[in-house]
Amino acid sequence: MICTADRYAWFPARYARLSRSYCLTLVADLPVPEVVRRLGGRDPVEMPGLAVVHDNAEKIAAGLPLELARTTGELPREYAGFAGRLAHEHLVAIAPVNGWTLLVETRDFAGVDPDRAARLSRGVTLVAHSASAAGRRFLWMYDGTMRLTFDPGDPASPEGPEREVQRPILAEAGFPGTGPGPALAYADYLTGVRFDPETLVDAFYLCVTAP
Template sequence: MTDPDAEFRWLDDVWAGEIYCASFVRDLTPREALTRFGTDASTIEEVTYGKVCERAVAGREASPRALPGYIGAVEVGGWTLIVEPLGWGAAGPDARARISRGTEIVVITRHDYSRQEFIHEIDGETITYFDLIAPELRWGSDPNRWVDAMREVGLDPDHDDSTGPHPEFAFANVFALASKVTGVRFSADMLARSFLGAETNEK
């Protein structure tokens, strides 16, 4: 078994907060990914990761619906990482289908008041979906595709409620799974790169 906690300890500095979404899209540039997401193309600009977070916080404070209205994207090893501080837009079925058209997307969502999700979708088809608090309850066209990888990173795909409570999970485990699905080794260095940021059409 790999040691996700050691490999992804840096996430503690960026995954803080109650709501966050990270998505990995294959073979799309950051600009293409932002466009498919549904951002306002006229607002696309080069920014730092820190500025993406600042704009998302400011957008949520100004939004009547408490939506951040700002996201960022950066290229990582043939994939584009989309970050949504305080958001969860890419987890929606319409957005996933739109972004994954002709390619694939892996979505990790943290939402302390709703679902914590792992989603793998190819060309608009959900391959594997599960809530992180119950990884044994999976659905999709191939819900067992990643069970071996889940075991390797410390997620239990075979939990039986009769044997006891669900084990605690860490987002490090989930990012380790995403790394196995995408073949990309994620590191804190990616957040030091220049991002493209844009305002979303939901505010």
């Protein structure tokens, strides 16, 4: 059953800042270390979702060392610089979610870049969608080959071999439409990964700087 955009009406309210500039990518059948390798990620640090996707992520991340020091008596050195990295580097936060691997980005968007997505999707399926001031994008790839790509707000934009077959499904999911709801609903259909309001914040991420 295809869920509709209304199923994800909570997303811009729950993640107000993230919804204005984000890329969410789901990759099948790849463990987190292999995703890091394919991205060329470096300087890994494990971080809770609260410090990755919250509206005040930098403030939360900056406060984590103090909070941990109070509760554990230790100050993880890698946490001290995370707030600055979040603000100034292309960080990719990676976590296993419901049998897939999730990538969360707030800038640069490897997930919808055709070249980087092709590397990520070698031998597997990749489904990604993004939104920012520069526009919106949806990308579905398999084994380095684009199956479908489009601008969620433009009914004439779908390209790829799945275009005609998927048109009625896209319409049912809410395309063309505004906001992240239709993209989340269609990604849900393609992957079977259904997000709820706590999925992103409850995940525990390995964050890396990507080129």
